[in-house]
Amino acid sequence: MTRVARSQRHQIQGIAAAYGRAFGLRLAKAGLTLFAVIVLSFLLVRLAPGDPALILAGDQGGSDPAFVDELRHHLGLDGPLLFQLWRYLQNIASFDFGISYRDQRPVLDIVLEKVPATLLLTGSAFVFSIVLGVTLGALSARRPGSAVDVVITTISVAFFAMPMFWVGLVFIIVFAVKLGWLPSYGMETTAVSARGGWAALGDRLSHMVLPVLTLGFFYMSVHARVSRTALLQISAMDFIRTARAKGLSPWRIWRDHLLRNALLPTITVASLQAGQLIGGSILVETVFAWPGIGRLAFNALSGRDYNVLLAVFILSSLGVIIANLIADAAYRLIDPRLEREGKT
Amino acid sequence: MTQTQTQTQPRPSPLVSIENIDIALPAGSDRKFAVSGATISIDRGEVLCIVGESGSGKSVLASAIAGLLPGDGLQVTKGRLLFDGQDVLSLNEPQLRRLRGARIGFIFQEPMTALNPLLTVGRQLAEALEAHGHPASPARIGELFSAMQLPEPETIGRRYPHELSGGQRQRVAIAMAMACGPDLLIADEPTTALDVTTQAEILKLILALRVSHKLAVLFITHDFGVVREIADRVAVMQNGEIIEVGNARSVLDTPQQPYTRRLLAAVPTLDALRRPSLTDRVALLELDGIEKTHAARRGFFAAKGRSVIALDGVDLELREGETLALVGESGSGKSTLGQVITGLIERDAGHFRLFGDDIARAGDLFTSQRRPAVQMVFQDPQSSLNPRHDVRRILTEPVLRAGLSKAEAHARMAMLLARVGLDASVADRKPHAFSGGQRQRIGLARALMHQPRLLVADEPVSALDVSVQAQVLDLLAELQRDLGLAMLFITHDLRVAAKVADRIAVMQQGRIVEAAATDDLLHRPQSAYARALLAAIPGRAHEADFPHLKRLQRDTA
Numbered sequence: 001m002t003r004v005a006r007s008q009r010h011q012i013q014g015i016a017a018a019y020g021r022a023f024g025l026r027l028a029k030a031g032l033t034l035f036a037v038i039v040l041s042f043l044l045v046r047l048a049p050g051d052p053a054l055i056l057a058g059d060q061g062g063s064d065p066a067f068v069d070e071l072r073h074h075l076g077l078d079g080p081l082l083f084q085l086w087r088y089l090q091n092i093a094s095f096d097f098g099i100s101y102r103d104q105r106p107v108l109d110i111v112l113e114k115v116p117a118t119l120l121l122t123g124s125a126f127v128f129s130i131v132l133g134v135t136l137g138a139l140s141a142r143r144p145g146s147a148v149d150v151v152i153t154t155i156s157v158a159f160f161a162m163p164m165f166w167v168g169l170v171f172i173i174v175f176a177v178k179l180g181w182l183p184s185y186g187m188e189t190t191a192v193s194a195r196g197g198w199a200a201l202g203d204r205l206s207h208m209v210l211p212v213l214t215l216g217f218f219y220m221s222v223h224a225r226v227s228r229t230a231l232l233q234i235s236a237m238d239f240i241r242t243a244r245a246k247g248l249s250p251w252r253i254w255r256d257h258l259l260r261n262a263l264l265p266t267i268t269v270a271s272l273q274a275g276q277l278i279g280g281s282i283l284v285e286t287v288f289a290w291p292g293i294g295r296l297a298f299n300a301l302s303g304r305d306y307n308v309l310l311a312v313f314i315l316s317s318l319g320v321i322i323a324n325l326i327a328d329a330a331y332r333l334i335d336p337r338l339e340r341e342g343k344t
Numbered sequence: 345m346t347q348t349q350t351q352t353q354p355r356p357s358p359l360v361s362i363e364n365i366d367i368a369l370p371a372g373s374d375r376k377f378a379v380s381g382a383t384i385s386i387d388r389g390e391v392l393c394i395v396g397e398s399g400s401g402k403s404v405l406a407s408a409i410a411g412l413l414p415g416d417g418l419q420v421t422k423g424r425l426l427f428d429g430q431d432v433l434s435l436n437e438p439q440l441r442r443l444r445g446a447r448i449g450f451i452f453q454e455p456m457t458a459l460n461p462l463l464t465v466g467r468q469l470a471e472a473l474e475a476h477g478h479p480a481s482p483a484r485i486g487e488l489f490s491a492m493q494l495p496e497p498e499t500i501g502r503r504y505p506h507e508l509s510g511g512q513r514q515r516v517a518i519a520m521a522m523a524c525g526p527d528l529l530i531a532d533e534p535t536t537a538l539d540v541t542t543q544a545e546i547l548k549l550i551l552a553l554r555v556s557h558k559l560a561v562l563f564i565t566h567d568f569g570v571v572r573e574i575a576d577r578v579a580v581m582q583n584g585e586i587i588e589v590g591n592a593r594s595v596l597d598t599p600q601q602p603y604t605r606r607l608l609a610a611v612p613t614l615d616a617l618r619r620p621s622l623t624d625r626v627a628l629l630e631l632d633g634i635e636k637t638h639a640a641r642r643g644f645f646a647a648k649g650r651s652v653i654a655l656d657g658v659d660l661e662l663r664e665g666e667t668l669a670l671v672g673e674s675g676s677g678k679s680t681l682g683q684v685i686t687g688l689i690e691r692d693a694g695h696f697r698l699f700g701d702d703i704a705r706a707g708d709l710f711t712s713q714r715r716p717a718v719q720m721v722f723q724d725p726q727s728s729l730n731p732r733h734d735v736r737r738i739l740t741e742p743v744l745r746a747g748l749s750k751a752e753a754h755a756r757m758a759m760l761l762a763r764v765g766l767d768a769s770v771a772d773r774k775p776h777a778f779s780g781g782q783r784q785r786i787g788l789a790r791a792l793m794h795q796p797r798l799l800v801a802d803e804p805v806s807a808l809d810v811s812v813q814a815q816v817l818d819l820l821a822e823l824q825r826d827l828g829l830a831m832l833f834i835t836h837d838l839r840v841a842a843k844v845a846d847r848i849a850v851m852q853q854g855r856i857v858e859a860a861a862t863d864d865l866l867h868r869p870q871s872a873y874a875r876a877l878l879a880a881i882p883g884r885a886h887e888a889d890f891p892h893l894k895r896l897q898r899d900t901a
Contacts, residue, residue: 237457238452238454238457238458239457239458239459239460239461241412241414241452241458242450242452242458242459242460242517242520243460243471244412244444245410245412245444245445245449245450245452245521246444246445246471246472246475246520247441247442247443247444247445247446247472247475247476248441248445248471248472248475249441249475250437252471252475256460256463256471257460257463260460260462260463261460261461261462334462335461335462336461336462336464336504336506337461337504337506
């Protein structure tokens with residue numbers, strides 16, 4: 001095994017040099033993408049109907065035109081659009097995302113408060129969907145056409161086809177309302193979490209079960225399908241026959257030859273899903289009243305709280321870009337062919 | 345089953361003895377048994393070649409020896425199979441695993457796909473050692489690589505399969521098969537995918553290992569040249585049955601079975617076609633100083649793009665009614681040249697005249713006069729015909745589009761189908777309903793629908809079995825003669841080139857190193873490279889000793 005470890009160290013050293021150069025370029029490209037996202041979201045939000053100044057003024061009981069104008073100036077909503085964009089970019093460069101129209105607090109503070117909750121939800125759902133999806137895919141690839149395969153395929157297709165919010169509602173009705181096993185909303189029970197310790201952890205976990213399952217089942221079905229197909233394809237390949245001819249044990253063949261190769265498409269799909277997960281979390285957080293970014297975005301949208309909405313857009317795009325960078329790095333670590341050929 | 349040689353003296357117990365074995369195919373296959381009633385033995389230290397065409401059951405029989413039958417329903421239903429006295433059929437999977445890799449080594453045809461692309465070759469070799477409890481120290485691995493004559497044996501283990509050439513990958517595969525010092529090496533067409541010079545080296549290596557390791561080799565091939573080169577004994581298989589077994593010389597010289605005789609007669613020899621000189625004919629195609637550099641794709645991660653010179657100043661002339669074979673190893677630029685001539689890629693430099701007109705750009709070939717006049721036949725008849733179109737559509741669609749009436753198109757289709765030896769009733773069937781040879785006939789008919797003046801055939805027979813190959817080559821030669829076509833025939837196989845070409849041009853590294861009339865090139869090669877190619881042809885050393893073979897081929901032909 002030491003020899004193997006050493007050869008792996010060599011691989012990593014060899015890759016590291018190429019990585020240094022390459023990673024810089026990747027980052028530059030990611031930066032450009034982020035810039036484009038900021039500009040586009042800004043324009044999109046500004047072009048949407050509904051004037052936040054009017055809405056806010058209405059809330060405060062006045063519709064005096066002078067007051068509205070002053071408010072507009074105060075909010076940075078006056079002047080030509082491109083000028084507003086320039087000012088916005090300048091502010092962002094110093095991590096100033098503006099003030100929430102509603103809460104009158106810095107947007108960044110509000111958003112960052114909500115990030116952990118969303119990361120907890122999407123991260124757990126992400127891991128859950130991959131682990132369960134690949135496991136189910138592997139089970140059904142063992143004997144294609146068998147009863148196990150048919151059952152798994154049916155379940156996958158069903159969860160893929162059902163709307164996520166509907167699945168969430170059914171879960172709430174069955175497990176929270178009828179059976180009363182699990183809480184139906186929120187992230188914690190204040191009285192319990194205040195006590196801390198194991199009780200608080202249990203409380204948090206029980207709150208997580210339904211939303212994570214709702215979000216995770218959908219993506220699990222995708223992973224189950226993708227990994228099943230990939231495993232079947234790989235198992236027909238010549239190098240699997242070579243591995244058998246070498247007299248390797250079925251477990252070694254499965255781990256080093258089958259799974260390793262079959263994970264490549266799963267990584268691709270997972271990186272694409274990172275973006276969708278954030279979209280999915282808007283639905284799930286709204287259904288389960290989960291105090292995360294998704295619900296924040298939903299509320300900001302209905303209240304025309306543009307600065308908050310923009311910050312959510314930009315931060316979630318940043319999340320997607322980072323997820324793709326990670327997937328890319330993972331792909332390159334696993335597949336040596338990419339490094340030399342320079343495929344993207 | 346015919347034994348060409350009765351066993352005269354009692355032999356020591358064979359390493360492998362297979363007795364009357366049946367291997368059933370899954371229900372619903374076109375025949376019931378992949379192998380039926382096979383009886384054969386392999387002695388210690390001998391090289392047994394199993395020869396047969398695709399589907400003859402030769403690979404299935406070989407994989408049964410170590411319980412390596414593909415999972416989908418193939419099963420030994422009858423017979424006995426002993427390896428070193430052990431009844432293989434009664435062993436369970438863990439016991440079989442102790443045979444595989446340790447006492448029986450395997451190598452397969454495609455060195456490209458036979459190695460896991462994600463692991464270093466050193467790790468894959470280590471795996472073979474560790475699986476059988478041998479230490480996999482770097483020293484041991486270097487030693488094995490060095491025994492396989494791989495370059496830089498100490499460090500090559502850190503490289504990945506895609507970083508090695510085809511021949512090197514096959515050496516790695518042999519290193520894995522030899523790692524635990526097996527008694528038997530099963531080699532399933534191990535050189536079929538390799539260039540002829542690489543093939544010669546690999547065969548040499550296998551023969552050397554056989555001597556140094558007292559190894560028995562079961563060598564599966566369809567190439568009688570290879571058989572001649574290495575076999576002690578030969579078994580011929582047809583439709584799952586062993587129809588002839590005997591010592592190599594006697595099977596090759598005095599084959600008993602008509603099928604064996606047919607196979608042997610189909611092997612192309614290096615006898616040149618003799619045809620009147622064509623130097624007075626009009627030149628259809630003139631190439632002068634053609635250059636093409638493939639720029640390596642500049643990826644995000646590649647620091648700088650590397651480029652490959654595919655064509656480095658190629659001059660070529662093809663006359664009306666002439667067949668020119670373009671011969672070279674993979675990467676020599678022969679296919680690139682074919683693509684330049686058919687306009688599929690743009691050249692970087694050089695003059696290109698077709699039918700007396702200058703072709704300034706590749707796009708100039710795509711005119712309503714020129715496109716029909718230059719047609720192609722591709723290597724893989726499986727993938728070059730649209731699987732969802734029936735033969736009628738495949739053949740008539742292009743000419744209908746070119747303005748031919750439906751009646752004319754169908755008349756021409758019927759004529760050509762008859763010409764390539766297919767019944768007109770096949771027009772409604774889709775490509776999958778045909779065998780490889782039949783598909784290549786359809787591909788040929790498709791190319792001829794336009795009544796071209798120049799046919800570019802890129803390895804049109806290299807995917808076909810030898811007897812089918814001979815039929816398609818005969819058909820090509822016949823059509824070419826009757827229709828007065830000029831043909832550029834691209835191949836890696838000098839024997840095939842000899843069979844069809846008036847002239848042969850040998851390519852190496854983007855240049856034509858020698859071009860001469862077929863007979864001159866085969867018997868009086870001027871360039872060192874052409875000589876090397878000729879010397880590497882398997883079985884050639886023996887050709888002189890087998891004058892009766894030529895007689896035999898004349899008789900059967």
